Amino acid sequence: MSTNTPLLQAERVSVSFGGLRALHDVYLQLNHNEVVGVIGPNGAGKTTLFNAICGLVTPDSGTFSFEGKQRSWPRTDQLAELGIARTLQGVGLFPDLTVLENVMIGAQKFAKTGLISASFGRNTKDEAELMDRAMTALERVYAGALANRRANTLSYPDTKRVAIARALVSEPQVLMLDEPAGGLGPQDIEWMNGFIRNLTSHMSVLIVEHHMDVVMSVCDRLYVLNFGEVISSGVSDDVRRDPAVIAAYLGTGA
Amino acid sequence: MAQFINMLLIGIGAGSIYALMAIAMVLVWRSTRVINFAQAGMALLSTYIGFELVQKTGNFWIALPLAMILGAFFSAVIEILLIRTLIRHSTSGPVAGIVPIIATLGLLGLIRAMIGFIWGNQDIQIQPPLSKVGFKLGQETIALSPMNLLVLLTVLAMVLVLGFIFQKTSLGLSLRASAYSPEIAQLAGIRVGAIRTIGWAIAGAAGAAAGLLQTVNGTGAVSPDSLEFSLLLTFGFIAAVIGGLESLPGAVLGAVVLGLVLACVQIYISGTFVFVVAFALLLLVLLIRPQGFIGTKAGRRA
Numbered sequence: 001m002s003t004n005t006p007l008l009q010a011e012r013v014s015v016s017f018g019g020l021r022a023l024h025d026v027y028l029q030l031n032h033n034e035v036v037g038v039i040g041p042n043g044a045g046k047t048t049l050f051n052a053i054c055g056l057v058t059p060d061s062g063t064f065s066f067e068g069k070q071r072s073w074p075r076t077d078q079l080a081e082l083g084i085a086r087t088l089q090g091v092g093l094f095p096d097l098t099v100l101e102n103v104m105i106g107a108q109k110f111a112k113t114g115l116i117s118a119s120f121g122r123n124t125k126d127e128a129e130l131m132d133r134a135m136t137a138l139e140r141v142y143a144g145a146l147a148n149r150r151a152n153t154l155s156y157p158d159t160k161r162v163a164i165a166r167a168l169v170s171e172p173q174v175l176m177l178d179e180p181a182g183g184l185g186p187q188d189i190e191w192m193n194g195f196i197r198n199l200t201s202h203m204s205v206l207i208v209e210h211h212m213d214v215v216m217s218v219c220d221r222l223y224v225l226n227f228g229e230v231i232s233s234g235v236s237d238d239v240r241r242d243p244a245v246i247a248a249y250l251g252t253g254a
Numbered sequence: 255m256a257q258f259i260n261m262l263l264i265g266i267g268a269g270s271i272y273a274l275m276a277i278a279m280v281l282v283w284r285s286t287r288v289i290n291f292a293q294a295g296m297a298l299l300s301t302y303i304g305f306e307l308v309q310k311t312g313n314f315w316i317a318l319p320l321a322m323i324l325g326a327f328f329s330a331v332i333e334i335l336l337i338r339t340l341i342r343h344s345t346s347g348p349v350a351g352i353v354p355i356i357a358t359l360g361l362l363g364l365i366r367a368m369i370g371f372i373w374g375n376q377d378i379q380i381q382p383p384l385s386k387v388g389f390k391l392g393q394e395t396i397a398l399s400p401m402n403l404l405v406l407l408t409v410l411a412m413v414l415v416l417g418f419i420f421q422k423t424s425l426g427l428s429l430r431a432s433a434y435s436p437e438i439a440q441l442a443g444i445r446v447g448a449i450r451t452i453g454w455a456i457a458g459a460a461g462a463a464a465g466l467l468q469t470v471n472g473t474g475a476v477s478p479d480s481l482e483f484s485l486l487l488t489f490g491f492i493a494a495v496i497g498g499l500e501s502l503p504g505a506v507l508g509a510v511v512l513g514l515v516l517a518c519v520q521i522y523i524s525g526t527f528v529f530v531v532a533f534a535l536l537l538l539v540l541l542i543r544p545q546g547f548i549g550t551k552a553g554r555r556a
Contacts, residue, residue, distance in 0.1 A: 018346070056437060080443035088441070094434050105431050109443045111424055170443070 005068040007032050007204050008053075008084075008174055013062030015048055015228075022048045023059070023228045030174060035196060035205040037219035037236070039212075041248060044225040046208045047089060050176060053206075054079060054086055080109045085172035087163045089179050089208075095152035099143065099162050102151050103134035106166035137169035138162070141195070157188045164195075175199065176206045181214040193218050216240065224248065260397040261521045262514070267402050268489075269513020270409040271471065274464035275490025276497060276505035277416065278457040283499050284433035285453025286337060292358040293461050294487030295365030296332070300325035300462030301469055301476055301483075302373055305380050314383035318408075318466055322459040329458020330451050332361070337454070338447070370478040377475040380466075405467045412463060413506055416456070420502060429453060433500075464490070489516075492532055496539040498546025507547050 008030040015023040023045045030036050038046045051057040053064070055076040064073045066082060074082055085106070093102045107130045138144045141161040146154065154162065160180065167175055180196065181189045189211065196218050199205055209215050215222065215236070222239040224232040226248040232239050239245055275293065282290040290296075300321045307317035337354050344353035384400040420426035431439040432449040440446050468486055469476050476482070489512060497508025512532065519531045539546065 054441065056440075076437070076440035077443055077445045079441060086441055088435075088437060094431060094438075097430075101427070105427060105438070105442045105444075107442075108424070108428070166442075 006030065006065070007067060008206075009063075009065040010049075010053060011063050011065075013049065013052055014060045015045075015052055015057055016060055021228055023052065026062075026225070026228070026230050028053075028223055028230075030204050030206055032204060033200045034220040035200055035207065035218055037207045037209055037215045037222045038225060039209060039215055039222055040225035040231075045228040046225055047178065048228075049225065050086070050178060050206075050208055054084070054176070080106075080170045080172075083171075083173035084176065085167035085170045085174070086176035087160075087167050087178055087180070089182070092159050093151035093154075093162055093166075095150070097151055098147065099138065099149050099151055099154070100131065100134050100147040102162060103137055103166045103169050104130050106137075106169040107133045109170055133169050134165075137165040140168055141165045157184055160184065160188075160192075172203060174204050174206060176208075178208050179210060180207060181209060181211045189214060256391070256394045256396065257521060259391075261517045263397045263402070264521070265514035265517030266510060267398070267406060267471070267513070268517065269493075269510035270406050271464050271468045271486070272489045272493045272513055273506045273509035274409060274412065274460045274467070275486050276493035276509045277413070277502055278461040278464065279490055279494040280497070280499060280502055280505045281453050281457040281460070283494070285429070285450040285457075286333070286341065286354070288337060288341075288354045288358065289491070290358045290457070291355070291487065291491075292332070292361035292365060293457070293490070294483045295362040296325065296329055296458055297461040297465030297486065298476070298478070298480065298483050299328065299365055299369060300458070301380075301465035302369055302378070304462070304466040304469075305378050305476070308380055314380075314466075314470065318463065321466055322462045325462025326455040326459040329461070330455040333451050333454035336361070338450075366478045373478070375478055377477045380469050380474050380476065382470040382474055401471060405471045408463070408467065412460070416460075416502065425452070489532060492536045495536060496546055498548040501546070501548040504546055504548030511547075 006029045008028075010026070010028045013023055013026045013028075014021075026045070026049060028036075028038070028049065038049060040046055048057060052059045052062070052073070055074050055078070059073060063070055065071065074084070079085070093099070094105070097105075110130060110133060111126060135144060135147060138147055141164055143158060143161050143165060146158060146162065151159070151162070160183075164177070164180070177196070180192050184192060193214060196205055196207070207215070207219065219236050221234060222232075222236050223230055224239060224242070224245050231248055232242040232245045275297070278293050278297075279290060282288055282293070303324050304317050304321035307320050308314055311317055336357065340354040340357050344350050349356065382401050384404055386399045386401045388395040388397055388399050390396070420429060428439065428444045428449050429452065431442065432444060432446045433453075436446045439449070464486060465483065468482060472482055490509070493509035493512045494505050495508070496512065497504030497506070512535065515535060516528050516532060519527050
């Protein structure tokens with residue numbers, strides 16, 4: 001696959017909720033090894049766009065292509081197999097499970113045993129492989145030491161890192177991060193910025209984010225949504241100077 | 255002293271069967287957020303099928319697992335044909351969200367009527383496979399017969415198998431993940447729709463076991479309007495709620511506590527107060543500890 005082919009493309013995407021227009025004719029392209037940010041004022045449709053790509057929302061119209069091939073919008077449970085992983089905004093981990101088990105859930109696509117054989121006990125070799133993968137993913141976010149802690153005992157920044165490990169463990173080509181910096185202090189934000197930049201050697205990253213500092217220092221390109229439409233897109237520095245973007249942000253008091 | 259031991263034996267015996275029913279209700283609640291009032295009807299249908307199988311095979315211990323498998327199958331079919339569609343359609347309107355729950359009440363009536371139509375409204379009789387005469391402890395005959403003992407051991411084995419599946423298998427992990435957050439489970443590649451059906455199927459099997467064991471442990475008689483099954487539904491539901499509705503150990507604990515409290519009332523006060531106490535206990539737990547014995551305050555965060 002040539003790296004010039006866009007990795008992921010969504011075009012002319014429209015979504016409405018009971019007559020309320022959430023997205024109108026939105027487009028988005030993600031190339032190999034780049035970080036793309038989707039920004040915009042509250043209620044602009046950023047998360048809806050993420051949800052449409054993830055199959056959590058069914059678009060009224062629009063096309064979806066992955067690795068240059070147009071295909072139907074993926075079902076949510078097909079994403080991992082396709083090579084797309086995502087973290088959810090504000091959704092923590094399974095509180096009763098250990099950190100390692102939480103990450104193992106993300107590695108389900110590598111579980112070879114079927115449902116029937118799985119119900120008679122986990123295949124131990126399979127199980128060991130999943131644990132290895134989960135451990136490796138935890139170490140990538142420097143959370144290996146937390147593996148055996150119960151998820152409900154973690155600090156907030158740690159839960160965010162573990163949630164990212166859960167997405168990384170499926171070895172995605174596209175990692176979708178929903179507000180990775182949300183609720184983090186300056187030090188953790190700095191760590192997150194560096195971490196996301198480093199990911200681009202292996203994958204592409206799509207981010208929804210409020211923090212302009214994060215967006216500007218991390219993203220190669222930006223799409224700006226307002227009232228469900230793309231009002232500007234391009235290289236981050238250009239977008240920052242776009243009068244339409246400045247007006248949208250000032251106009252909503254952000 | 256003998257009276258106290260009998261109280262414990264009766265309480266735990268009854269509680270163990272409520273536990274199966276409560277487990278069924280918890281499994282359905284966790285997988286689809288539906289309180290399945292038709293669980294008693296489904297258990298009744300499985301019991302009638304168990305009756306037919308006992309007639310055919312002549313062996314209760316062959317009929318029981320077969321009836322459980324058929325119970326699982328019926329339950330899965332109901333989830334696929336009815337509940338799935340109802341949930342999809344009940345996203346708006348004045349009764350949004352509770353449509354499937356109301357539908358299970360309708361289903362309960364429907365299944366009972368259908369059983370009456372097929373098997374008639376008279377009692378059928380299932381022979382207990384073992385003696386129901388209590389063991390002797392010295393001079394005293396205690397309230398534990400070989401039949402009671404086997405029911406207890408069967409329920410214990412089922413609870414242990416379920417516990418193993420939930421805690422130690424990938425299927426269990428998928429079931430727990432889907433119950434906690436369907437979105438995360440789906441993003442991890444888990445087919446939540448199939449997992450929901452499996453949750454209903456396991457519930458159907460547990461309900462079938464509850465129905466058949468309740469019947470042979472009791473009078474052996476069943477009719478479409480069986481009071482025993484109304485009690486099974488009521489007490490199973492109360493046990494599930496006081497156990498926290500989310501938790502399988504909670505359901506078992508709730509059922510055993512309920513069984514013991516009711517046995518205590520029956521032996522030391524009067525059998526007529528059993529219902530009053532059961533509902534009073536339900537209200538008391540809801541007032542003081544609405545999250546149940548084991549449920550967490552936060553409940554499900556999605």
